[in-house]
Amino acid sequence: MNLETEFTKRNKNTLQHYVKCIKTHFTLNVVKHFDQPQMKGILTAILDTSKDRLKNPFIGAFVISWVAINWKPIVTFLFSDKTVEKRIELIELNYESTWNILFLPLIIAGIYIIVLPYLMLIFDLISNNALKKRKENLFEHRFYDIQGRKKLAIGESELEDIKANYREKSDLNRKIEQLNNNIEKKNELIENLQSKVETLNKDYENLKRLSTDSMNLSFTLDEEKELNEEYAKFRDEDYSEYFTEVGSEVSQNNSIPSKIDKIIIEKYIYAGIIKKIIDKEEQSINYVFTRKGRYFWKEYVSGIRISKPNSGLRIDDGDELPF
Known part of the structure; x- marks a missing residue:
């Protein structure tokens, strides 16, 4: 039983070693051909096709949270003085975690997309009363300001009236009053005449309606x-x-x-x-x-x-x- 277990462990270690070798070989080939124009065109095409997908709020939130959580392996891979093989081994040994690579960015993105709007709604509801009071105070200040300006305008108007010639103003007011009286009398006369015309029209229509059938005797x-x-x-x-x-x-x-x-x-x-x-x-x-x-x-x-x-x-x- 112990021999079988030890044999299984050895096979498992051998398989992991082969997988690491394949990853290293693939990464070296990618880095080797990275500066070639064809590889640059492929990367550009991939980036262009990914723009529309990154516009999705969930994908954008996931990418940002993933970069924020995994910034250490990214910085290590890009700016470390070690060889590429050593960088990859260092990242696999210290930073290769399914939780950091997948689950934690998904949780943060979900919170950002689903939970955060509800939290913002709660904050808005809490601050709504305070905002309402602030607006009411602002309206009251504006109202008092308008009242003060109104009183100032009234005082200025009274001052201008005192400075004006009283006799000319009195004559003008008298003429205006006379014209208003004439207009009122004419309006009353017009209303009376219109009332009489309406009454006569009604009487005429009634007589016409009452006598139509009576006069048609042929x-x-x-x-x-x-x-x-x-x-x-x-x-x-x-x-x-x-x-x-x-x-x-x-x-x-x-x-x-x-x-x-x-x-x-x-x-x-x-x-x-x-x-x-x-x-x-x-x-x-x-x-x-x-x-x-x-x-x-x-x-x-x-x-x-x-x-x-x-x-x-x-x-x-x-x-x-x-x-």
Whole structure:
């Protein structure tokens, strides 16, 4: 068992010796050809392609932390008076550590990329109140400064007013006051005239709207025939019995009789005989004949026979209508 262990150790030492020889040979060849133009071109190309990768914040942080931790082997390799072989051996013996070469730079880079922004945020939150107080104090100082300048400007203005000629200033103020009064009177006159014009325009529009359907009484023969048929059907309806009261009130006052039931008025509206006009500005409601309603009313009135017996005036619209 001891012989086997010793043999394994010897093989392991031999293998490590071979690896060191290969590393040394490779490094010597690199250093030997470093000054050649072809090697310089290769290194330049490698550096150019690495620029974009170094712009990554994690890679940049890793490279900086790696150089900061491993500065001793770098300085030893670049500036030592020993031969290259001795430099490499010295670095492998004293500075070759996986922790320093890989893990510690990764940890520092991770802290820089991930933890440091949160630490900066905490510091900002802590200092936020202090900064806020400082800004408030600065604003207060500026405000007091502005107030002082304002008082100084007022004092200077008062001094200039005292130095000015009082009589000229008084005359000028009086003229300005007179002009302002004239302007106010003219503005009031303009407002009154505009109000009257608006009122007249509203009245005109209301009259125009109320009388449009009433004045349009020209009918063709076909229209008169159709309207006569509709009028005959209307006379058979139960609500036609109230046509005298409803038609008189609509024709004379643009309103409806107060004693007539609302359902009857709605029947007249849905039959297209009268229509309701709501004036939102004047807050009023008017009732007018439609074109058909005006024709019905004309036929109704022209068909009524008026008699005057001894007991008083009597209106008979029963069987004497012209249809």
